[in-house]
Amino acid sequence: MQKLYSWMEARMPLGLSPSTELSAFVAASIVNLLYSMVSFFWYFDYCLGGLYADAKRTILLSPSDPYVSMLPFWAIARDSYRGFFVIVFMLIWAAWYHYHYHSQKSKSIYLMKRLPAKNELKKRCLTLPVTGLLITAAIAITLTAIYYICYITITPEAFL
Amino acid sequence: MIEIRNLSKTYGSKKALDNISLEIPQGQIIGLFGENGAGKTTFMKSVLGFLKHDGLALLDGEPISHKNIARLSFATCEHSFFPNLSAEAHKDFYQMHFPNFRTKRYEGLMEFFQLPKKKALKSFSVGQQNQFEVIMALSQGADYILMDEPFSGNDVFNREDFYKVLLGILEPNETILLSTHLLEEVEKFIDRAVLIHQGQLVGDKLMEELEDEGKNLMTFVKEIYHYRQDRVSRALSGMTDMDDAMED
Numbered sequence: 001m002q003k004l005y006s007w008m009e010a011r012m013p014l015g016l017s018p019s020t021e022l023s024a025f026v027a028a029s030i031v032n033l034l035y036s037m038v039s040f041f042w043y044f045d046y047c048l049g050g051l052y053a054d055a056k057r058t059i060l061l062s063p064s065d066p067y068v069s070m071l072p073f074w075a076i077a078r079d080s081y082r083g084f085f086v087i088v089f090m091l092i093w094a095a096w097y098h099y100h101y102h103s104q105k106s107k108s109i110y111l112m113k114r115l116p117a118k119n120e121l122k123k124r125c126l127t128l129p130v131t132g133l134l135i136t137a138a139i140a141i142t143l144t145a146i147y148y149i150c151y152i153t154i155t156p157e158a159f160l
Numbered sequence: 161m162i163e164i165r166n167l168s169k170t171y172g173s174k175k176a177l178d179n180i181s182l183e184i185p186q187g188q189i190i191g192l193f194g195e196n197g198a199g200k201t202t203f204m205k206s207v208l209g210f211l212k213h214d215g216l217a218l219l220d221g222e223p224i225s226h227k228n229i230a231r232l233s234f235a236t237c238e239h240s241f242f243p244n245l246s247a248e249a250h251k252d253f254y255q256m257h258f259p260n261f262r263t264k265r266y267e268g269l270m271e272f273f274q275l276p277k278k279k280a281l282k283s284f285s286v287g288q289q290n291q292f293e294v295i296m297a298l299s300q301g302a303d304y305i306l307m308d309e310p311f312s313g314n315d316v317f318n319r320e321d322f323y324k325v326l327l328g329i330l331e332p333n334e335t336i337l338l339s340t341h342l343l344e345e346v347e348k349f350i351d352r353a354v355l356i357h358q359g360q361l362v363g364d365k366l367m368e369e370l371e372d373e374g375k376n377l378m379t380f381v382k383e384i385y386h387y388r389q390d391r392v393s394r395a396l397s398g399m400t401d402m403d404d405a406m407e408d
């Protein structure tokens with residue numbers, strides 16, 4: 001963990017706490033993950049239930065019945081991504097906050113702007129938010145893959 | 161040498177700097193004077209590239225950029241340190257970014273002013289924060305040290321100490337551009353006085369020349385600003401007349 005904190009400290013505004021930023025991101029990601037999974041599987045299960053004639057799901061309805069159909073994957077998965085947009089918004093806000101932090105209580109922005117390392121300010125404002133975006137994108141892709149595999153394996157073949 | 165050519169800066173329709181040209185050779189201590197809002201801070205920030213401006217700021221013939229910015233340091237009354245960090249953490253950061261950082265000078269100055277090294281700067285008094293700001297500007301290893309009213313908030317003994325230390329530690333190639341209102345305090349040790357008035361360069365004189373002319377800095381500044389000696393008495397008598405009229 002200490003190595004991770006050191007890595008973060010070198011890439012975030014001086015004086016901010018890496019543990020606070022990490023905790024906020026991890027907490028938001030866990031809530032998002034749970035919300036996304038509950039949202040997808042609840043709706044998927046609800047749609048699956050509509051394909052059966054009984055509550056125990058033993059009698060499958062006919063696919064030729066015009067009133068019975070399975071929703072396409074994206075229509076079921078769509079709402080499970082809401083939390084991701086919230087996280088993306090939070091990360092954009094974090095980048096803004098990192099920049100404006102340099103003008104709070106002092107003008108450390110003047111020090112950052114006159115460093116010989118041209119990209120130091122950008123590095124310290126953007127690295128963590130961009131890393132967060134990449135991790136969030138990776139989680140979204142992984143979840144999409146899991147959801148899709150569930151969708152095509154669990155949905156009765158006749159309704160795919 | 162820093163060479164300023166036709167430097168202008170506007171905020172909307174207001175001209176903050178109007179076509180300023182100035183040469184700052186190495187080794188001088190220059191006092192930059194002017195009334196509040198004259199443009200002293202804008203001038204320094206433009207030279208350092210913090211503000212977009214017209215005209216040129218050259219350092220040994222090259223535009224001031226990230227390639228040569230380490231040769232300039234800046235101490236400001238707004239403070240350019242990180243309040244949550246300790247002095248030691250600042251030292252580490254400066255050492256990482258400024259290859260000519262003067263560790264010995266930093267240690268000496270920290271000890272002289274008895275500033276705590278491990279405490280976060282936000283716990284310092286304003287006077288201590290000013291001292292630290294100047295210590296870092298002097299320790300960066302820059303050839304040109306720009307100071308924008310660095311002692312505002314410090315008591316007179318504190319400032320006196322600093323002037324003495326400053327004169328004692330400066331090397332011949334180090335240049336100071338010091339913006340301040342404390343004319344009488346700095347006139348003993350500056351080499352040159354530069355005056356800005358309403359964004360324009362209105363005076364630039366070597367202290368030697370002033371001495372030859374038998375003038376002191378205050379006289380020179382008053383002359384340049386066309387200061388009316390009877391300003392106060394006129395204002396007072398005007399107020400008295402008003403009072404008399406009201407009594408009648």
